[in-house]
Amino acid sequence: MTDTLLDIKDVAVTFKTVTGTVKAVRGVSYDIKRGETLAVVGESGSGKSVTARAIMSMLADNARLDPASKITFDGQDLTALPEVEMQKIRGNKISMIFQEPLTSLNPIYKVGDQVAEIILTHRNVSKKEARKEVLQLFKEVQLPSPEMRLNQYPHEMSGGQRQRVMIAMALANKPDLLIADEPTTALDVTVQAEILSLLKQLQDTHGMAVILITHDLTVVEKTSDRVVVMRYGEIVERGNTAEVFANPQHPYTRHLLASEPKGRPEPLPESAGPLMQANDMRVVFEIKTGGMFTRKTHELVAVNDITAMIRKGETLGIVGESGSGKTTLGMAMIGLGAAHARGEVLFEGQRIDNLTRSQMRPLRTKIQVVYQDPFSSLNPRMIVRQILEEGLIVNGIGSSAKEREELVREALHEVQMDADAMTRFPHEFSGGQRQRIAIARALILKPEFILLDEPTSALDLSIQAQIIDLLRDLRVRHDLSYMFISHDLKVVKALCHNVIVMQNGRMVEAGPTLDVLENPQTEYTQRLVDAAFNVVAA
Amino acid sequence: MTDQTMNAEEVQASNGLSYWQLVRRRFVRNRYGMVGLIAAMIVIIMAVFAGFIAPYGVETKDRTAIYQPPQGIHIIAPDGGLTRPYVMGWGEEMDPVTYEITFAPDPELRRDLSLFVEGTEWTFLGLTFDTHLFGTADGTPFHLLGTDSLGRDVFSRMVWGTRVTLLMGVLVTAAALVIGTAVGVASGYFGGTFDLIVQRIVEFVKSFPDLPLYLALVAVLPRRAEPMTIFIMFAAILVLLRWADLSRELRGKVISIRTMDYVRAAEAVGAKDSRILTRHIVPNTSSHMIVWATYQLPEVILLESFLSFLGVGVQAPMVSWGTMLNQVRDFQSFAAAPWLMAPVGMIVISVLAFNAFGDGMRDAMDPYSND
Structure with missing residues (x-):
């Protein structure tokens, strides 16, 4: 037995699609030693997940593994193994953790039984013993009150807890190799840090090798021994993590490393007057529970008496975990949220919280919004020109089609896109380009205030930085004011003058960004700061 | 995740292709669907150019050939x-x-x-x-397919019958589509009390046992009226009971589309309800409507043939496949002239053809298909 656990050579995967074949992975080779952590880094579409699936021989139906590919695991050639033999290896010697803990657990079985099933399929033990082992595993992955968890269904757990169950499942048969495919991307920042520390700790106790697939460089730096950088299905750089980070060779790696959001916003002039003000905002959702005759109404306070003020030219950051009410607050302020919002909102000194939809319409051009997910915020049946034009048409801006086209062209130029994008559909663009189009849609109306609802969180890291630069640029050029909702303090630091930290609908801290970040007053803020800048601090 | 990876790959690969171009490419690759499309086109051409394709008219009688075999x-x-x-x-x-x-x-x-x-x-x-x-x-x-009791050419009548049967199918499907879309989209978009009332009506319509109801409704049709009037009223009865399914399905779809960011973004630029409905919501349900229509058409064809066979649907002298089969409803004529069953073949072919076409369209429009 050699020291090398897994050795893949010249792995190539092609996908057959309507528009021809796509080479997703082109000749990737890497190896991993026992007990080592290898990070595979790359943007989405770089083929890092596809390679991992090829190792597990879990490729999609229309994918084909090139016959020249060699995958050697523990001295055994996996590509030559029949499916039945492969099943014995999967979940037993090699296990995998997926990105989405919501969908990778079966909702109709109790979690305890799901984990026990893995043990029972691979080992000849009694049900009782298996259950005992599951309990042991749950303790190991630090699930709170593990005995109770055994009989719970997935929906009764939080995202972080579900990911812990997934990890328990992956560890059930003491695998030699664990493939973690973006295990923390779908989780909250603070939970992310906990899960990563847990993985690291478990790896040490079990002596597993871990392949960590991620696009988050901070995670790579803190957790891996070696790193492989992938782009367009090829490896562009490999080496020890410390060396690669200290001295990147390939321009793409350098680009990735340089793509951490940097810089600070332009200082705010002292004389800037208030543009948007919200006093004692309160949003309450009514949740009905119980049966027909035992109907009870719970009140869920999503936003609890928050007062916020944005001055002309200011960028105000709203930070918090998911579910803390930050988006609800933002939408309530611009009158696009629930009808249950209470409180006073002033825009340029005018009260806008009590306006009806049609009374609000003249103000819509001044108050704009950019949504989180550029894949759902652009109508897939419209070309870019129609998408941008819509605001002009409904507000009667531009008298002729020609004039409007000129405005569309201008807006595209503002967000650094070519004018020939006009005649194309959103699906032809990448995530970053789509977000630029979404920004152009807001910008074309010449607004004074833009609500940015996590505009960068659905994007790859290297693109995030570009969008941040663009937003900062546009703010100065058009004298805009932003309200920036985010969970990522790194981005907030680069963009916001002031920040409000929210938890469970309450404001826990507020003040100038640097003050809050450098000198957090509460434990909650401290945790957010740690998650953003240190990742595996605990 | 692989899904995301593949989407990104697809974005690269499919540059310059609109949604409908992609659908067409996927559809053309589907052999079963293509055969369905071609067969359906033949049926449609038959209906449109019935006079040219049929050697004789509907009522052309050949007194020298009564019950003549094919x-x-x-x-x-x-x-x-x-x-x-x-x-x-x-x-x-x-x-x-x-x-x-x-x-x-x-x-x-x-x-x-x-x-x-x-x-x-x-x-x-x-x-x-x-x-x-x-x-x-x-x-x-x-007489390619023989003659009936009056010496009329079965093949010619079958070709002419395509017209009435298909017209019935298209009319009923189109009307049900319009009503179902309007009701479903409005109900899903506006929600609230309106939605509550509309959905109870939908449930009421769906809870009727259809066959006895058709028979009862057809029984109230005036017997002496013009065949064309009866045809239209018969179609109206079918429409009455056919829109409910679509409106229920579309309501669900609209509720999910309504919360999409692009709809909220349209609201944010100040678009009115009418614009959001016609520009954003209805176009994004179009694939569902098309698939529904291609499945609905053969169902109406079957229903029309069945009711006309029972003698309660289309009335003579109008010729549909169902009324032609009405001639062989007793065993004697069936034994004596089995070729009068020829329209059954046409019904089977056209129902299979439209279903195959619908299946192909469904697969081609599936946004989750990877290939």
Whole structure:
């Protein structure tokens, strides 16, 4: 037995699609030693997940593994193994953790039984013993009150807890190799840090090798021994993590490393007057529970008496975990949220919280919004020109089609896109380009205030930085004011003058960004700061 | 995740293709769907150019040939060797005991077939023609699928019947589509009390046992009215019970589309409800509507044939596949003239064709398909 656990050579995967074949992975080779952590880094579409699936021989139906590919695991050639033999290896010697803990657990079985099933399929033990082992595993992955968890269904757990169950499942048969495919991307920042520390700790106790697939460089730096950088299905750089980070060779790696959001916003002039003000905002959702005759109404306070003020030219950051009410607050302020919002909102000194939809319409051009997910915020049946034009048409801006086209062209130029994008559909663009189009849609109306609802969180890291630069640029050029909702303090630091930290609908801290970040007053803020800048601090 | 990876790959690969271009490419690769499309096109062409394709008119009677069996087309001469297509005439014989008239092919009476022959007149868009796709070169009678009790050509009537049956299918589907879309989209978009009331109506409509209801409703139709009036009223009855499914399905779809960011973004630029509905919501349900329509059409064809077969649907002198089958509803005529069942073949072919086409469209429009 050699020291090398897994050795893949010249792995190539092609996908057959309507528009021809796509080479997703082109000749990737890497190896991993026992007990080592290898990070595979790359943007989405770089083929890092596809390679991992090829190792597990879990490729999609229309994918084909090139016959020249060699995958050697523990001295055994996996590509030559029949499916039945492969099943014995999967979940037993090699296990995998997926990105989405919501969908990778079966909702109709109790979690305890799901984990026990893995043990029972691979080992000849009694049900009782298996259950005992599951309990042991749950303790190991630090699930709170593990005995109770055994009989719970997935929906009764939080995202972080579900990911812990997934990890328990992956560890059930003491695998030699664990493939973690973006295990923390779908989780909250603070939970992310906990899960990563847990993985690291478990790896040490079990002596597993871990392949960590991620696009988050901070995670790579803190957790891996070696790193492989992938782009367009090829490896562009490999080496020890410390060396690669200290001295990147390939321009793409350098680009990735340089793509951490940097810089600070332009200082705010002292004389800037208030543009948007919200006093004692309160949003309450009514949740009905119980049966027909035992109907009870719970009140869920999503936003609890928050007062916020944005001055002309200011960028105000709203930070918090998911579910803390930050988006609800933002939408309530611009009158696009629930009808249950209470409180006073002033825009340029005018009260806008009590306006009806049609009374609000003249103000819509001044108050704009950019949504989180550029894949759902652009109508897939419209070309870019129609998408941008819509605001002009409904507000009667531009008298002729020609004039409007000129405005569309201008807006595209503002967000650094070519004018020939006009005649194309959103699906032809990448995530970053789509977000630029979404920004152009807001910008074309010449607004004074833009609500940015996590505009960068659905994007790859290297693109995030570009969008941040663009937003900062546009703010100065058009004298805009932003309200920036985010969970990522790194981005907030680069963009916001002031920040409000929210938890469970309450404001826990507020003040100038640097003050809050450098000198957090509460434990909650401290945790957010740690998650953003240190990742595996605990 | 792989899904995301593949989406990104797809974005690169499919540059420059619109949604409909992608759908067309996927559809063309589906052999079953393509066969369905071609067969469905043939059925539609048959309906539109019925006068040209059918050798005779609906009411053209050949008194010399009552209950005459089909005449097969031969392309091999009696003495061997390939020849131009011909049919054999029938010699009539009367059984001396039972007085039953029987037909036997008479090899002496060879009748050559040719294309584009002159025959009974037919009109199309107000113009009168007398050219037919095929017929005997000398104009003597020729019945590809035999004749019925009045000596009318079964093949011709079947071709003409395509028109009525398909028209019924298209009319009912289109009307149900419009009503179902309007009700479903409005109910899903506006929600609240309106949605509550509309959905209870939908449930009420869906809870009716359809067959007894059709029979009861058809029974109230005035018997003496014009066939065309009855046709329209019959169609209206079918529509009444067909829109509910679609409206329920679309309501669900609209509720999910309504919360999409692009709808909220349209609201954020100040768009009114009417614009959001027509520009954002309805276009994004179009694939669902198209698939629904291609599944609905064959169902209506089946239902029409069935009710007309029972004699409660389309009324003579209008000819549909169902009314033609009505002629063989007793066993005697079925035993004596099994060729009168020919419309069954057409019904099966057209239902299969439209279903295959619908299946192909569904697969081609599936946004989650990877290939």
